[in-house]
Structure formats: structure tokens, C-alpha cells
Amino acid sequence: MNLSTRQQQILAMLAQTDGRLDSSELTEAFQVSVQTIRKDLNELSNRGLVQRVHGGITWPRQNRNLSFSNRQVINLEAKRAIAQAVAKRLPEGASIFLGIGTTPQQVAQALLDHPGLQVITNNLNAAITLCHNPRIETLVAGGRIRPADQDLMGEDTTRFLRRFQVNYGIFGIGGLSARGELMDFSPEESHLSRAIIDCADQSILVADSSKYLRNAPVRTGLLEEVNIFVTDRLPPEVHALLAHTETELVCTSMPTEEHTDEPT
Template sequence: MLGQIDITRRQAEIADIVQRSGFASVEELAERFEVTAQTIRRDVNGLCELGILRRTHGGVEPPASAGNIHYSTRQILNLAQKKLIADLVAADVHDGQSLAFSIGTTPEIVMQALTGHEGLCVFTNNLNVAFTASANPSCQVTIAGGRLRPGDRDVVGRSAYDFFTHYKVDIGIFGVAGVDEEGTLLDFHEDEVSARQSILANCRKSFLVLDHSKFGRTAHVRGGHIRDVSCIYTDRPVPQHIQALLEGSETRVVAAQDTV
């Protein structure tokens, strides 16, 4: 499948640990997973070859990056949580509905959870979503034309914005780079925001999909407010200050931990 990375569950957990802490030694990782240092070296070497981590003296750290984390890294960070979110969304999507998908790894995983649905109409500027959806012969897929952004495999620019204005869909599904303390939705590029806002303006319901790490994460391009969306799907209950911002709004919160 386009965009899929072949790594083990342990490697995904290693990537999560290093991304959160900023550094991990081979020895502490070996102790944590109860395997040999040689096994951990094989794991981290594979992650380094993919550009997800980089070796440093005595261990590994996240790669140097200006701006957003590389797509291949985002695909595996918090993967278990993203799958929980995707299952929640899949339960609220019905056969035959029309869906607009934005870019990002969580929307991609949501589409993976929807592959068993019948008769979906998918509109997207995310090639990973498009290829996943096209594996289901009952799914009708329409993609945006325009400039393809390498790495992320999405179409951005004015053409992507205009693409979504041509349709009125049942559900718009999108993520964000971060949510600040005031509830402002943030991304790293103006093109990402414009496409997301176009989806929001042209859907009957809007689903914001994001794991807990996005709350308080900084990015520099503003694009709407968390109260603008119909429903928030996340792996944990939203922070208390965000819940307070949502009081009196029509925005619903669905958290995986609340449904267990």
C-alpha cells in the first residue's frame, strides 16, 4: 500500500519513546523491552535508515527538523492511539456516505479503518487516502489535481482549495498540527489551512481527528477554532481548559478512553 512503512511494533514504540524524551540509550531501551542490546541496535538502525531517528553517541535521538516532523515519522508516532481514533470514526460513518479527507497521517489511518464500508464516495487531496480507498471496489474516489508535495504525497495550493468547493459532502475528516491554549487550530503551511477550511465550509458534519499530543503543540499558521467542528475524536479526554472552551457549543467530543 502506498505510504505504508514496514516496521515492527517494538520499533514503533521505540520511535514514540525517543520522540517524547528527545534521547534514549541503547542500554535503557534493551532493558525496557527485555531484549539484548544487539537486538535494539538492529531496531534503531532500521529506524535510522528510514530517517525516523538518528544515531548519536550512546543512543538515538529524533532527526534534526525545522517545522513539522517528516511524514514517515508521523505515520508511526502514536500509531496505536491513532488506530483507536480511527475505529471511533468508523463507527460513526455509514455505508453510502460522502466523505472529504484532508492530508495527514490520522486521516489516512481513518480511511484504513473504513475499508470495510460499502458505497463510500471519497474526495481527497491525500494520495495515501485515495490509494487506500481505491482498494475497495465499491468506493468511488475523486482526487484533487495540482502540485504534488513530495514525501507527504498530497496535493496543495489553490487547486486543492478549489477542488473541495465543488462538492457538498456528508462528512469532512481532517487533522491539525496542533491546538493552542485558546483552542486555535494550527498548521505549518498556509496551503494546509486553506484546504482544511475549504473542507469545513463544504461538509454537513466535520470530524477533527487528533491524538492527545496535538493539544498544546505549537505551529505558526492559524486556521479556525476547535469550536468550529461538529465532533472531536481523540484517544484521551481533552484537557480541562479545552473542555471549558467547548461548553455551550455544539461540538461533541468522543474519546477512546471514555468508550472503554
């Protein structure tokens, strides 16, 4: 079942909040009946995209990630904007890691007109997309395929990535904790993200605002270890986390001249 335009807009609105959205706000925003909004929210809840709470919705609280197809539709325009911002930063001839997930997949899409790169990835969708740019050399890691996530995992995959030292390591996360911890949903995902951070001259975290304060059980590292953080929106609590780090912030909702590497 495809999401309706209104359901996609509801998810986008939820991403712009502190993680909760009231039904009354939605009925007012869309000028529809309570019954219509209730139907939308029930459908989103049945797909696992939101959690119903008294009077509204929140992001699901779970220790397993949403399905890949569901993640593809959450905050899609924000992910595309993040991807475009990353693609513009990559110089011709650079070598990069491209990690798993739907935002790195959007980065691959944004690279279709890039003048030339070497890409090492375990993201099958990204690899297939990059085949359409003959100026990009793509190396795909071996390992165990996760059919539901359309990527490769395991010790062989991590070992393959650790054979390289690249210019830029681009990766996503399962969630960002209130303490600035980078969280993932499995040890395998965490090991791969850690390899990308460790084996890149500059690590680039790509995470839309739906990841803020989202639960995930495995701790991968800290936001302060990341060289560049590209996101679509910066809540005050995340801004505070960056205040005492050297991490460069690129926030796509800000005008270009307001991008800063010294959050205040």
C-alpha cells in the same frame, strides 16, 4: 531505519504525557540500562521524532512538520483506533471529504469494508487505499503534488474541494494550541482544512494526543468550529477547552457509553 518495538513504545508513552518524558522513567519502565535508553533516545532524536532535553525528551519544537514516514509511526495504534471510530459513524451512501495526513490515511484503511461512500480527497495514499473497495467512489483533486507528503496542494486543489457540499468533512491538524486554535504548518494546508470545514454539513477533526500543545505557525480556526472531535486521550486542559462548546467528543480510550457531546 525501522523503529524497534521499545522505541515505538517510548513514542506512545510520550504521547500519554504532557509532552515530556524523563529518562529515569524509561529505564524503570523497561528495566534496561541508562546507556540502552540513551541510545534509543539519540536514535529517535536523530530521526527528528523527539527533542533531547536535560534528563529526558519532549516533542520537537519546530515550524515545519515531521517527515511523512516519521509521522506514520508516531502513535500509530491510537490513529488506528481513531480511524475505526470514524468509520463506524459514516452511513452507507454518505459523501465525505478526506484530508491530508497520516490519521486520515488510517481512516481510508478503516473504510475497506464499508458498504459504500463517495469520497473526495487530495490524499494520494487514501485514494490508492480506497481503490480496493469497489463500493467507494473516489474523486481525486488536481493540483501540485508534494512528493514528501504524498498529497496534492495549491489553489486548484482548494478550488476543487470548494465545488462540493458533502455530508462529512474529515481532516487532521498540525497542532492544537492551549487556546483551542487549530494550527497547520503552511497556508496551503490551512486553506484546504478551512475548505473542508466550510463545505461539510458536519466537520470531523481526527487528532491523536501528540498534537496537543504542538507548535505550528498557521492558524486555521478554532476547536469550537468543529462538529465532532475524535481523539485517543483527553488531557484536562483540552477537556476544559471543550466545556463551553457544542463540539461532540469521541475519545477512544473511554468506554463507548462514556462518549459524550457535553463535556463537563
